[in-house]
Amino acid sequence: MTLSEEEVAGELGPAMAAPPSRGRVLARRFLASRQGRAGAAVLALMFALAFAGPLFSPWSPADKDFTAFLAPPSPRHWFGTLQTGADVYAVTLCGLRRSLIVGLLAALVSTALAALAGAFAGYFGGWTDRVLGWAADLLLALPAFLVLAIMSPLFGAGQWPLFVIVLALFLWMVTAKIVRGMTISLRQREFVRAARYLGVPPVKIIFSHVLPNLSSLLIVDATVNVSAAILAETSLSYFGLGIQPPDVSLGTVIADGSRTAIYAPWTFWFAAGLLVVTVLAVNLAGDALRDAFDPAAKGPR
Amino acid sequence: MSPVLEVDGLEVAFGDVPVVRGLSYEVRAGEVLGIVGESGAGKSVAAAAVLGLLPPEAKVAGSVRLHGRELVGASERELARVRGRSVSMVFQDPLSALTPVYRVGDQIAEAVRAHHRVTREQAAVKAVDLLDLVGIPDPARRALAFPHEFSGGMRQRALIAMAVANDPDVIICDEPTTALDVTVQAQVLEVLKKAQRRTGAAIVLITHDLGVVAGFADRVLVMYAGRPVEVGDVDDVYYRTRMPYTAGLLGSVPRVDGGGRRPLVPIEGGPPEPGRLPPGCPFAPRCPMRVEACDDREPPLFEVGAGHRAACIRWADVHRADVRRDGAERPAPPREPVTRRPRTVLEVEGLVKRYPLTRGTLFRRRTGTVHAVAGISFDIREGETLGLVGESGSGKTTALTQILELARPEEGRIVVLGRDTARLTPAQRAAIRRDMQVVFQDPAASLDPRMTVHDILAEPLRAHRRGAPEGRVAELLALAGLDPACAARHPRELSGGQCQRVAIARALALEPRLLVLDEPVSALDTSIRAGVLNLLGALKDRLGLSYLFVAHDLAVVRHLADRVAVMQLGRIAEIGRAEAVYASPAHPYTQALLSAVPLPDPVRERSRERILLDGEPPSPADPPSGCRFRTRCPTFRGVLTAEERSLCVETEPEVRPLGEDQAAACHYAEKLAVV
Numbered sequence: 009m010t011l012s013e014e015e016v017a018g019e020l021g022p023a024m025a026a027p028p029s030r031g032r033v034l035a036r037r038f039l040a041s042r043q044g045r046a047g048a049a050v051l052a053l054m055f056a057l058a059f060a061g062p063l064f065s066p067w068s069p070a071d072k073d074f075t076a077f078l079a080p081p082s083p084r085h086w087f088g089t090l091q092t093g094a095d096v097y098a099v100t101l102c103g104l105r106r107s108l109i110v111g112l113l114a115a116l117v118s119t120a121l122a123a124l125a126g127a128f129a130g131y132f133g134g135w136t137d138r139v140l141g142w143a144a145d146l147l148l149a150l151p152a153f154l155v156l157a158i159m160s161p162l163f164g165a166g167q168w169p170l171f172v173i174v175l176a177l178f179l180w181m182v183t184a185k186i187v188r189g190m191t192i193s194l195r196q197r198e199f200v201r202a203a204r205y206l207g208v209p210p211v212k213i214i215f216s217h218v219l220p221n222l223s224s225l226l227i228v229d230a231t232v233n234v235s236a237a238i239l240a241e242t243s244l245s246y247f248g249l250g251i252q253p254p255d256v257s258l259g260t261v262i263a264d265g266s267r268t269a270i271y272a273p274w275t276f277w278f279a280a281g282l283l284v285v286t287v288l289a290v291n292l293a294g295d296a297l298r299d300a301f302d303p304a305a306k307g308p309r
Numbered sequence: 310m311s312p313v314l315e316v317d318g319l320e321v322a323f324g325d326v327p328v329v330r331g332l333s334y335e336v337r338a339g340e341v342l343g344i345v346g347e348s349g350a351g352k353s354v355a356a357a358a359v360l361g362l363l364p365p366e367a368k369v370a371g372s373v374r375l376h377g378r379e380l381v382g383a384s385e386r387e388l389a390r391v392r393g394r395s396v397s398m399v400f401q402d403p404l405s406a407l408t409p410v411y412r413v414g415d416q417i418a419e420a421v422r423a424h425h426r427v428t429r430e431q432a433a434v435k436a437v438d439l440l441d442l443v444g445i446p447d448p449a450r451r452a453l454a455f456p457h458e459f460s461g462g463m464r465q466r467a468l469i470a471m472a473v474a475n476d477p478d479v480i481i482c483d484e485p486t487t488a489l490d491v492t493v494q495a496q497v498l499e500v501l502k503k504a505q506r507r508t509g510a511a512i513v514l515i516t517h518d519l520g521v522v523a524g525f526a527d528r529v530l531v532m533y534a535g536r537p538v539e540v541g542d543v544d545d546v547y548y549r550t551r552m553p554y555t556a557g558l559l560g561s562v563p564r565v566d567g568g569g570r571r572p573l574v575p576i577e578g579g580p581p582e583p584g585r586l587p588p589g590c591p592f593a594p595r596c597p598m599r600v601e602a603c604d605d606r607e608p609p610l611f612e613v614g615a616g617h618r619a620a621c622i623r624w625a626d627v628h629r630a631d632v633r634r635d636g637a638e639r640p641a642p643p644r645e646p647v648t649r650r651p652r653t654v655l656e657v658e659g660l661v662k663r664y665p666l667t668r669g670t671l672f673r674r675r676t677g678t679v680h681a682v683a684g685i686s687f688d689i690r691e692g693e694t695l696g697l698v699g700e701s702g703s704g705k706t707t708a709l710t711q712i713l714e715l716a717r718p719e720e721g722r723i724v725v726l727g728r729d730t731a732r733l734t735p736a737q738r739a740a741i742r743r744d745m746q747v748v749f750q751d752p753a754a755s756l757d758p759r760m761t762v763h764d765i766l767a768e769p770l771r772a773h774r775r776g777a778p779e780g781r782v783a784e785l786l787a788l789a790g791l792d793p794a795c796a797a798r799h800p801r802e803l804s805g806g807q808c809q810r811v812a813i814a815r816a817l818a819l820e821p822r823l824l825v826l827d828e829p830v831s832a833l834d835t836s837i838r839a840g841v842l843n844l845l846g847a848l849k850d851r852l853g854l855s856y857l858f859v860a861h862d863l864a865v866v867r868h869l870a871d872r873v874a875v876m877q878l879g880r881i882a883e884i885g886r887a888e889a890v891y892a893s894p895a896h897p898y899t900q901a902l903l904s905a906v907p908l909p910d911p912v913r914e915r916s917r918e919r920i921l922l923d924g925e926p927p928s929p930a931d932p933p934s935g936c937r938f939r940t941r942c943p944t945f946r947g948v949l950t951a952e953e954r955s956l957c958v959e960t961e962p963e964v965r966p967l968g969e970d971q972a973a974a975c976h977y978a979e980k981l982a983v984v
Contacts, residue, residue, distance in 0.1 A: 198749040199755050202749060205745075205747045206772060207739055216768075220757075221759060
């Protein structure tokens, strides 16, 4: 089945050169900003340090050097030692690793939760919307700190994944409300209506039309959530409500170090410094990513 | 008489991209110059350049002289003295041109006070006078209203009032009626004429609508790729066309008169991008008369007649194919026999849809009801096209959504392909979704920007599990007249016309029997519109499709539809065979609607008698009693006796048949030829 010359003659204009793919444009825009480059580089460095760093040190976090208690940094102990004789370098990197993982996972889970709850609430409306809205409002009204404090005994002995989930549970609500609003407006867009009238099932429309078109928002939100989750995790762990011993995180390291910070600053400053640098790098990268996604934002085009 | 405004060799460039290239024209007092061109031709930029309204990064060269005084390069103070006083402007979008937080009267008074030392009271009185001049009823009270309380047509009149406030010498109108319904457009053009007679101003009318220019302008300037390509008296340009582009534009416009399904002649390809013009004549790549010499250099404007110039080296050979060949319009090809086929694909009976109007956020109270659709009935037989026509607010979109949703209607019945939507099982609904497809108005918005054309076309196949889509996608692209290479592209890499072809291909993917077309060409430029309309016509014949074609453009509907239903305020005013309805409409509303559509034919346009509707369309939340059209009806107001009128006030007319396949909802229907 083809049409005659005349009908085809419509507008087969000269073939346009295929423009670069969206992913490549984003990468170029992202890397064009100095913030983005710096943030990404520092973040990569942190990951390398957290995962490969311990390989270069003879000490493990559990080891104790009974010849050096609270010793300042030296060639033998690069970051010094704690009161117990534990190597600060080994303990800090172990904490950094845990903090990074918890932060990333919590951010991912909370953004996924926000995307699903928001998109379903916005797309289906009615009772789905009401129930999800109530859940979000309830969680917004509950004092997260209190709930986590009550639940903290459950997080001990390798139960940190549960902590990740609980942490994520308190991070998704605001984004979900934004996603819901955007879904409602997307729902009215003609390509979503077209898919509906084509007979595409609703859940499939959400996954193939609604969420991909919100991906910029979701990616930026996830990045911002990483720093929020890392900060939340460290502050909770600092108060002894998050990661429980024998697990360590930057928060517990800082809490331990803060007692001796005045006269043995190395027990505190390395962990605190890494935390600040990490969060800063995540924020820089997140800003650059948002600019890359939003062509209207200033910066190189 | 020396010209009021002379534009000479005007050039505008943004960065390295030339947008206007050597535009020259002049207008004399009392003269109307129409500037015609498709989107991207540079007409609006040129108008803004005349008033010095372009952003500072635009480079303007050439000369613009008002009464012999140079405006290009003039100081901002000097320009401010000229703007609004000697030259004023009417914009396309009347809502954004009025400040929402000030009263309309105050805004007009402000325009007066900007150039004259008058007291506040004097200015307010003048504002009321001006509103009266542009035909706004009860002007003293209306002057106190805010812009959002005005309808689109009233806002445009208020803008015209502002434009003529200081008796300008030149009024520049940039697409003044594009956003308006045809009956309102006719009113606004009438107001513009009146304002011109009153002030004796010259008017520069910028538009893409060849019909509006034909009836309104004395001289026409056709722009293409930033340059004038043909200039001359209206009659010369329309009847003795000397530029293939103008001929192509005129040949590609669907018309409400004659011809009927005369095949349109689309112009191949799309307009060139301003930064990447072809060598030689910019129209050469699309030109049917191209010869090798066309690529040598850009042709200058040749003198082809008295005051008639055209930029084509073969101007002597240019003839309008549809008009000139046999001295008159080509006769309409004979239609198929009148008998309608027996099988019905869509039946709508007494459909009603109301929307509640609510107030308050915490406690919702129902304060009223919008009767969007108030009982309409029609049916579509197999292989038939029904055009559903109406102005904004007539309820055509609501009716369409009701049908597409396949939900149980509030009242009445919708039977799609033999199944009543009120009693559908999920499996039946899925089957109907397969057999009824839709094409939307805005081609760019109806395609997911993140998918490739291949994925877009494969989506319906996957949703209905129709096996491997690869071969079918190529087939569909060919069917819609698209290059197979398009499959790998994203919608934003395609032109508007190509996007609409993709949307049509997607709708055809599942071999539907009924296609719902929601204003499928109103977002496209004239030359591209013709190609899409031809495609739709050809597909219908080839695949035996039925169309429900919803549009506000009567000419487009006439081109495609076998039958038409005219909607007015949620009711069907007239329904019947297209030829019958267009040739001798019986309902006063249809008559007014048809007479308001401008024809791209200056002589006929000048001699036509317009039926102008008075007043504003009533709100669907508060329709008049009895006949819903009576408040604007010329028959009700002018012809009927008081006794006859009472029937209109008391009884809502039913749609009753008037001869062979034509029916109108009017107590006093009388056939009348208006086009």
